[in-house]
Each structure stands twice: as C-alpha cells, then as structure tokens.
Amino acid sequence: MFTPGQLYERAAIHERLGGQQRGGISTPRGAPVALLFTSKTGAAYGYHDRWIDDQVFLFTGAGQVGDMRFVRGNAAIRDHARDGKDLLLFEQMDGGVCRFVGQMVSIGHRFERLPDRDGNVRRAILFELARLESLGSDRPGHRASADLAELRRRALAAPDGEDLTARLQTVRERSRDVRRYVLARAGGVCEACDKPAPFETAEGEPFLEAHHIRRLSDGGPDNPRWVAAVCPNCHRRAHYGVDAVEVNGKLSKVVRAKEAGFEA
Numbered sequence: 001m002f003t004p005g006q007l008y009e010r011a012a013i014h015e016r017l018g019g020q021q022r023g024g025i026s027t028p029r030g031a032p033v034a035l036l037f038t039s040k041t042g043a044a045y046g047y048h049d050r051w052i053d054d055q056v057f058l059f060t061g062a063g064q065v066g067d068m069r070f071v072r073g074n075a076a077i078r079d080h081a082r083d084g085k086d087l088l089l090f091e092q093m094d095g096g097v098c099r100f101v102g103q104m105v106s107i108g109h110r111f112e113r114l115p116d117r118d119g120n121v122r123r124a125i126l127f128e129l130a131r132l133e134s135l136g137s138d139r140p141g142h143r144a145s146a147d148l149a150e151l152r153r154r155a156l157a158a159p160d161g162e163d164l165t166a167r168l169q170t171v172r173e174r175s176r177d178v179r180r181y182v183l184a185r186a187g188g189v190c191e192a193c194d195k196p197a198p199f200e201t202a203e204g205e206p207f208l209e210a211h212h213i214r215r216l217s218d219g220g221p222d223n224p225r226w227v228a229a230v231c232p233n234c235h236r237r238a239h240y241g242v243d244a245v246e247v248n249g250k251l252s253k254v255v256r257a258k259e260a261g262f263e264a
C-alpha cells in the first residue's frame with residue numbers, strides 16, 4: 001500500500017484511508033490502522049521524536065498541554081497489536097508531503113519531562129516503535145511444545161522487559177508465539193479451504209503459513225483473533241486474489257468462531 005522512502009501527499013493518504021487530517025496521530029474509523037506523523041516542527045510543541053538506533057524510533061504521544069494520558073491516539077498506539085491495527089509511520093515534509101518511513105510495532109513506552117506548548121514542564125509519553133521487519137519473519141518450522149491454551153495465553157500477553165533490548169526480545173517472542181498458536185489451532189488444516197496442509201516440513205510439521213487477516217503485511221505481534229493459518233495457495237489468494245476481500249472476510253468469521261470457543 002505504501003512503499004518505504006516514497007513520498008505521499010498527506011491529503012491523498014486520508015482520502016484513501018480516512019482519519020484526522022491534522023495532528024501527529026490519525027486514527028481512521030474505517031481502516032485498521034493508526035497513522036503516525038513525525039515532523040521537525042513538532043519540537044515547538046514539546047515533541048521530541050528521534051531514532052535511538054537503526055530500528056527503534058521514539059515517537060512522542062499526543063497532547064499539547066499538560067501531562068499526556070493514554071487516551072485516543074495514545075491508547076491506539078499502545079493497544080494496536082491487541083486491536084489488530086497497523087502502525088504506519090510517516091515523516092512530514094514541507095508542503096503537505098510525507099515520506100513513508102515504514103510499518104512499526106509498539107514495543108513499549110517511557111516517560112520524559114518535556115515542556116508543553118505553553119512552556120510548562122509536563123509528563124510526555126514517548127512510544128518505542130520498532131520496525132516491523134526487525135522483528136523477524138513468519139517462518140514455519142518450530143514445533144510447538146506447549147498445549148493450545150498455554151500457547152494462546154502467551155500469544156495474548158503484553159510485551160514487557162526491563163530495558164529496550166529485553167522488550168524487543170519479548171516482542172519477537174510474542175510474534176513467534178502468535179504464529180505457533182495459530183498453527184496449533186489449525187491442527188494441520190487450512191483455515192481458509194479446510195483442506196489438509198499440502199505437505200510436511202522436514203521437521204514433520206504440516207506446512208501452513210500465518211496470515212494476518214487485517215494487516216497490510218504479515219509478521220509482528222497481533223491478536224490471534226486476527227491471524228489465520230492457511231495453505232500457501234490460500235495465502236497468496238488472500239493477498240493477491242481478485243476475491244481477496246471475500247477470502248479475508250471468510251477467514252475472519254472462521255477465526256472469530258474458533259476464538260469465541262476459547263474465550264467462553
């Protein structure tokens with residue numbers, strides 16, 4: 001949908017996805033995304049966005065006056081994996097143009113004392129956003145050693161850890177847990193076409209792939225109710241088929257029904 005490094009008119013982004021046309025965090029009602037806009041002029045409003053290494057970007061939450069709280073856009077960032085939403089980071093340039101930085105995953109947050117728009121020092125939330133591709137791919141191959149309930153509990157647990165490295169590690173594990181859980185949930189049968197996996201891996205596991213039903217791309221942590229285990233054919237179809245919308249619609253029904261059984 002967006003290519004990292006490419007320029008887009010901000011107005012055109014909202015035409016496509018909806019959402020508030022102004023501000024640093026835009027949460028379209030009709031699309032499972034939160035759009036984040038970082039800009040150099042934000043410093044004038046007490047924002048202090050910056051990369052802390054190649055992979056992790058600190059993004060100041062919303063709120064120009066007073067302590068920042070976990071409401072609206074800030075809550076959307078914190079809860080995006082649970083809510084099955086993509087975080088898309090753009091860098092705002094001059095003249096209403098934005099450069100797409102990439103798809104991000106929130107791995108935690110920290111607080112900093114920063115001046116607000118009126119110059120009063122307040123508590124600002126800085127989200128730690130990691131590049132999705134830094135979290136590893138959805139490769140199959142690991143045999144799940146725990147039972148389904150345990151895998152599900154792990155897949156749903158929030159990332160934690162003392163420091164950034166530890167949090168990155170738990171988010172990586174969480175991505176893996178989600179994949180293992182949905183593969184175990186499928187029990188070797190594609191959740192789209194109901195046929196057995198087409199072959200076994202060298203480890204003797206039925207080959208299915210984890211597909212993120214609502215996301216723009218696969219990978220990263222996600223709520224298991226938005227992830228399906230599918231055969232390679234159905235997977236390509238869910239991304240590129242003329243009937244991709246229907247395939248994903250059916251998948252989301254199937255998965256929701258299965259998950260409702262676990263939640264009950």
Ligand SMILES: [Zn+2]
Nearest residue numbers: 190193231234
């Ligand atoms: Zn299939």
Ligand SMILES: [Zn+2]
Nearest residue numbers: 210211212218
């Ligand atoms: Zn997919």
